[in-house]
Amino acid sequence: MAKSRTPAQTKALKAEAKAARKAASKQRRTQLWQAFQMQRKEDKRLLPYMILAFVLIVGLSVAFGVAVGGFTMYLLIPLGVVLGALVAFIIFGRRAQKSVYKKAEGQTGAAAWALDNLRGKWRVTPAVAATGNFDAVHRVIGRPGVIFVGEGAPNRVKPLLAQEKKRTARLVGDVPIYDIVIGNGEGEVPLSKLERHLNKLPANISVKQMDSLESKLVALGTKVGPGALPKGPLPAQAKMRGVGRTVRRR
Structure with a gap:
């Protein structure tokens, strides 16, 4: 006692x-x-x-x-x-x-950093697949379903996205799967508009289904180690990241 x-x-x-x-x-x-x-x-x-x-x-x-x-x-x-x-x-x-x-924008690890700063109930797994050139695919689970976000050279990222979508589709059934390539080209999403783009996606599943999905997808693991990408795109990023969170709290 x-x-x-x-x-x-x-x-x-x-x-x-x-x-x-x-x-x-x-x-x-x-x-x-x-x-x-x-x-x-x-x-x-x-x-x-x-x-x-x-x-x-x-x-x-x-x-x-x-x-x-x-x-x-x-x-x-x-x-x-x-x-x-x-x-x-x-x-x-x-x-x-x-x-x-x-x-x-344009720096290695920028998309992973942006995803880590998302507001709301998003489950982010960085670098589920990557190349030796620091091209990477990050997995996000949210109300829309499963979203894969690729950063790097489009000609290398798109095959990675296709592979991850195929692997994931076997486990998630009818849950929608989206893919996004970060960039300023046609059909790409600029880094600064990534969060807005994700929030515009329709809500297809509940939070409870998100939990179930996360448990299933953990079994898939990742194809790369945790050190595949740098922690953030900028040397002083930690400071500004904290500022962003402080501004949002106020």
């Missing part, structure tokens, strides 16, 4: 948890500030856009508040400030994300 904690122990645990939350919050703020400084140096339009959005929204809220008058005016002004700051922050997040994808 577990011993009950004394009031002193409970207090110490609460203080420790509070300190951990403060440290995590400070780390996120520092990370965001560093990312903002990096983006500001690279993107000369960032500050003008953020300032313009903030001033415009605050100005509109003040004008509307003055026109309405009374107590509503005193509510609209702080509301406008908060809303203006939020829109400016969203502009920063969007432009920072766009900049990261632009740098990552």
